[in-house]
Amino acid sequence: MNEPRGTIRLAALTRSYGRTTAVDGVDLDVSAGELITLVGPSGSGKSTILRLIAGLDRPDGGRVLVDGADVAGVPPHRRAVAMVFQDYALFPHLTVLSNLTFGLRVRRVRRAEADRRARAAADRLGIGDLLDRYPDQMSGGQRQRVALARALLRDPSVYLLDEPLASLDAPLRFATRADLLALHRELRTTTIHVTHDQHEAMTLGDRVVVLADGRVRQVGPPQQVYDEPADTFVAGFLGSPPMNLVPGGGVLGGDPALTLGVRPEDLTRDDAGPITATVEAVEALGSEAILLTRCPDRTRLIVRTGPRPGVAPGDEVRLRADRLHQFDAATGRRR
Ligand SMILES: Nc1ncnc2c1ncn2[C@@H]1O[C@H](COP(=O)(O)OP(=O)(O)OP(=O)(O)O)[C@@H](O)[C@H]1O
Ligand SMILES: [Mg+2]
Structure with a gap:
């Protein structure tokens, strides 16, 4: 050879x-x-x-x-x-x-x-x-x-x-x-x-x-x-903070057969966005900020924003998900 x-x-x-x-x-x-x-x-x-x-x-x-x-x-x-x-x-x-x-x-x-x-x-x-x-x-x-x-x-x-x-x-x-x-x-x-x-x-x-x-x-x-x-x-391992994964789709759009995922940078603050969430913590990292939020159904969503996001714990934000990943709810495999 x-x-x-x-x-x-x-x-x-x-x-x-x-x-x-x-x-x-x-x-x-x-x-x-x-x-x-x-x-x-x-x-x-x-x-x-x-x-x-x-x-x-x-x-x-x-x-x-x-x-x-x-x-x-x-x-x-x-x-x-x-x-x-x-x-x-x-x-x-x-x-x-x-x-x-x-x-x-x-x-x-x-x-x-x-x-x-x-x-x-x-x-x-x-x-x-x-x-x-x-x-x-x-x-x-x-x-x-x-x-x-x-x-x-x-x-x-x-x-x-x-x-x-x-x-x-x-x-x-x-x-x-x-x-x-x-x-x-x-x-x-x-x-x-x-x-x-x-x-x-x-x-x-x-x-x-x-x-x-x-x-x-x-x-x-x-x-x-x-x-x-x-x-x-893999979705949860590569990327920091990790991808938000919602079994059954939940706030990202319900479908019991799916787990839906959205990366923190693909959650955008938008006053007309369909998702409402309450800010629980703000991590200011200098070049960017991470918002830890919770939706009314208790789903936690991590949001990556620019620095100085101008929100504090307790504030309500509206979000839209720009890019969704679909996984099979039973096997976890990408659809
Ligand atoms: N000589 C050994 N005797 C018994 N178990 C071992 C031995 N070497 C590795 N293991 C086990 O094999 C698995 C894989 O170990 P390995 O060292 O390859 O992991 P790793 O991915 O390098 O982890 P880390 O990121 O912590 O370095 C672990 O569960 C470890 O406990
Ligand atoms: Mg090692």
Whole structure:
């Protein structure tokens, strides 16, 4: 088989721990050079999938193919895969420089050359002045950058990144996200990026994979998944605040066979709007405001408005729903 470097295929991949099925029949094709974002609630199997691809764990069923070849018998260090772990996994007794050069030295790269490459990777991630520190002398965000730099030094077919930005503060996270994107554009190395950050899920990947209970719920370009969620779970998971979902339609237009959904930004204040609701709370977020409202039938609706909405708890507002999503009330599937 002659596949381009960096393809991944997961076929009916399954892994259970005792009675917990962490990964439950996952099929996924990642093409060479693609950046895929894996999102899902805590415990949905994201890290387990990465560990199975890296060879740090064995599947109970199904297959992992990297570059077209089944990697079942291939030990982790022989797989062309570099993983950045959720908890960094740095060597505590080694300096940053030694952490970075360790893998190169194991592969018999000469010291001067290993140092040179390590310094270049560290500079690129803005930790060039921390090379003499030990992991416990750094912040979580700095450690995360060391782990990323170490992965950069491996030149793998595939990067597996398990929430690599989770412990960065907001500005650094923003900057590092841009760095990661630029790096991917330059290197074009296939990357699977795990996150539960909404912003990252929407902006980072060519496609997003939404997982729940070890199963793939939906795969597609982020905007498409956002615009046309396959079921009520995806509708509620992608987007913050989440989509308003009303079983039986209720204030959005009654139909017992349906659950109707409307995103907070698609609820517009309109004095002639058909929905009446009482404001219960106002969250002013600076660039926008979120109104938590309640309709006479007790339905809660979350409304996204511009900043300074000029309403207070107790006020009544009229709303119209500009874009409704229809789901089957029994199965939750999109109609
Ligand atoms: N070594 C293990 N032994 C037993 N159960 C495990 C093990 N590893 C994972 N699990 C279970 O498998 C499920 C999936 O875990 P996994 O770590 O893949 O979730 P995750 O999606 O990465 O979650 P998080 O967002 O919290 O990191 C969880 O229910 C977890 O408790
Ligand atoms: Mg995890």
